[in-house]
Amino acid sequence: MGTPAENRDPDAVSLRTYDVRDDFSSASDASLVVAIGRYKQAALAEAYRRHAGSVYGLAKRLLLDHAQSEEIVQEVFLRLWNEPDRFDPDRGSLRSFLLAQTHGRAVDALRSNMARRRREDRDAFMAADAGYDLDREVWDMTLATQVRTALGDLQEGERAAIEMAYFGGLTYREVAQQLGEAEGTVKSRIRIGLKRLRNNLQADGVTLGDH
Amino acid sequence: MSMDPTEMDELLGAYALDAVSDDERRAIDEYLLANPRARAEVQEHREVATMLAWSGMDAPDGLWDRIAGSINGPTVEPTSELGQVLAMRPSKRTSWTRTIGSWAVATAAAATIAIVAVKVSGDDESTPAAVDQHVQIVDNPRSVQAELTSSADSNLKVRAFIDPDGNGFLTAGSLPDLDPSRTYQLWGQLEGGSDLISLGVLGAAPKSPDFTVKGKVVLLAITEEVKGGVVSSSNPVVVAGTPA
Numbered sequence: 001m002g003t004p005a006e007n008r009d010p011d012a013v014s015l016r017t018y019d020v021r022d023d024f025s026s027a028s029d030a031s032l033v034v035a036i037g038r039y040k041q042a043a044l045a046e047a048y049r050r051h052a053g054s055v056y057g058l059a060k061r062l063l064l065d066h067a068q069s070e071e072i073v074q075e076v077f078l079r080l081w082n083e084p085d086r087f088d089p090d091r092g093s094l095r096s097f098l099l100a101q102t103h104g105r106a107v108d109a110l111r112s113n114m115a116r117r118r119r120e121d122r123d124a125f126m127a128a129d130a131g132y133d134l135d136r137e138v139w140d141m142t143l144a145t146q147v148r149t150a151l152g153d154l155q156e157g158e159r160a161a162i163e164m165a166y167f168g169g170l171t172y173r174e175v176a177q178q179l180g181e182a183e184g185t186v187k188s189r190i191r192i193g194l195k196r197l198r199n200n201l202q203a204d205g206v207t208l209g210d211h
Numbered sequence: 212m213s214m215d216p217t218e219m220d221e222l223l224g225a226y227a228l229d230a231v232s233d234d235e236r237r238a239i240d241e242y243l244l245a246n247p248r249a250r251a252e253v254q255e256h257r258e259v260a261t262m263l264a265w266s267g268m269d270a271p272d273g274l275w276d277r278i279a280g281s282i283n284g285p286t287v288e289p290t291s292e293l294g295q296v297l298a299m300r301p302s303k304r305t306s307w308t309r310t311i312g313s314w315a316v317a318t319a320a321a322a323t324i325a326i327v328a329v330k331v332s333g334d335d336e337s338t339p340a341a342v343d344q345h346v347q348i349v350d351n352p353r354s355v356q357a358e359l360t361s362s363a364d365s366n367l368k369v370r371a372f373i374d375p376d377g378n379g380f381l382t383a384g385s386l387p388d389l390d391p392s393r394t395y396q397l398w399g400q401l402e403g404g405s406d407l408i409s410l411g412v413l414g415a416a417p418k419s420p421d422f423t424v425k426g427k428v429v430l431l432a433i434t435e436e437v438k439g440g441v442v443s444s445s446n447p448v449v450v451a452g453t454p455a
Contacts, residue, residue, distance in 0.1 A: 027346070027350065028349070028350055030349050030350075031346045031349040031350050034345060034346060034349050034382070035342075035346065037382065037384070037419075038342055038419075041279065041282065044278075044282070045275065045279070048270070048275055048278065052270035052274070052275070053269045053270050054264055055270070056269075056270040056271065056274075057264065058264040061264075066271070070271060070274055073270060073274055073278075074274065074277060074278055074281070077278050078278060078281055078282065081282050085368060085370075085382065085384060085385055088358065089356070090356065090358065090455065091250075091254050092254050092257060092258055092261075093258075093261070095261055096257050096258055096260075096261040099260070099261050099264045100257050100260070100261075102264075103228075103229055103260070103264070104229050107229045147262045147263060151263070162228070162263075165225060165228045165229075165230035166228045166230075166260060166263055166264075167263075169229075170230060171225070171230050171231060171232060172222075172225040172230045172231065173232070175230070184221070186225075187221050187222055187224065187225050188221060190224040190225050190228065190230065191221060191222075191223060191224030191225070191256075192224075193224070194224045194227070194228075194255075194256045194259050194260075195224075195255075197259050197262075198255060198256075198258070198259045201259070201262060206262065
């Protein structure tokens with residue numbers, strides 16, 4: 001992560017004097033990003049208020065490391081500040097965009113040998129009382145319950161493949177190895193499972209793309 | 212890495228979960244560029260993944276302060292001249308490619324561009340009032356958007372927002388600055404029309420220029436021209452896109 005000087009073009013001038021709309025609490029995500037593109041720090045603060053918890057929660061879930069997870073939150077929001085053009089509202093919600101960035105970074109970190117060793121050590125420690133299952137501590141919202149239910153409705157092989165890939169940061173090949181399944185089977189299960197999960201959530205009245 | 216489309220499709224779920232190898236990811240990145248159906252599928256998978264990641268957890272205390280501290284670089288007090296404008300995004304120094312061979316519109320449009328009206332963009336694109344107007348346009352559910360892209364350079368991406376009254380603006384920060392003797396020029400094709408008409412001369416380093424258009428636009432394109440703009444053009448299209 002760069003220093004403040006590296007993160008900002010030296011020619012850029014912060015003219016917060018001219019913040020004409022500092023209350024972004026009711027602004028859409030798209031207009032928040034337009035405002036961020038104009039150096040409206042209040043808009044970034046609102047984006048952070050809305051999404052930082054989920055970003056941190058996902059990073060922590062993958063990395064099991066508070067400091068690394070904080071670093072990722074910082075990276076993701078600074079990147080939004082420095083490169084807001086990367087967000088395309090036609091390709092999904094801001095939350096989806098930020099979480100995809102978070103997941104990619106967390107997986108990169110996880111796949112580095114050192115992080116992986118740390119995780120494996122911690123996994124071995126935690127397996128005694130937690131086993132391999134979804135971490136309950138973050139599922140404290142109604143929506144989370146719906147998602148958990150929909151996930152539970154998947155076939156066991158689909159659910160395991162998705163969880164191991166998404167929350168375990170494993171490639172489908174690694175998932176196949178761990179489950180003792182063919183690679184083709186695992187990639188199909190991930191794809192079909194995600195489609196089924198989407199259908200289950202929609203049948204349950206959850207609107208995707210709004211979160 | 213060589214994979215056929217069926218193999219690519221099979222990997223889209225794993226790709227959306229970052230569960231593919233680097234080689235596979237690069238191959239799928241390329242595949243997605245040319246395949247809107249596959250892009251839509253990946254988007255759907257990512258939306259589902261977003262739901263999986265739903266968390267009621269709060270971010271740790273003090274983290275926002277660190278982020279805010281990082282973005283608060285040395286603040287330059289506005290001079291009276293600078294006080295007329297808001298700080299805009301600096302242009303990204305992307306490589307400049309004038310020829311966009313694979314844009315079908317480039318060759319077709321270049322031959323038919325004809326002038327109906329040239330409007331020089333005002334200098335008010337950066338005023339607080341303009342910022343507020345832009346936010347209103349974006350927030351208006353009846354506004355339309357268009358992504359103007361170049362197939363030759365994925366870094367070139369301009370977004371257009373147009374409200375129902377025809378007031379529009381561009382986010383054009385990804386366009387490289389031109390020599391001061393040159394300018395970007397915006398063209399639009401109206402519904403039912405066959406020609407591209409000029410919607411504005413954007414300047415050599417446009418950031419978020421305003422434009423107005425009378426009627427429904429079905430195609431937007433930007434060309435590079437001599438300073439002051441032209442009444443008709445046969446230059447290649449830099450970026451183009453269709454309003455959704």
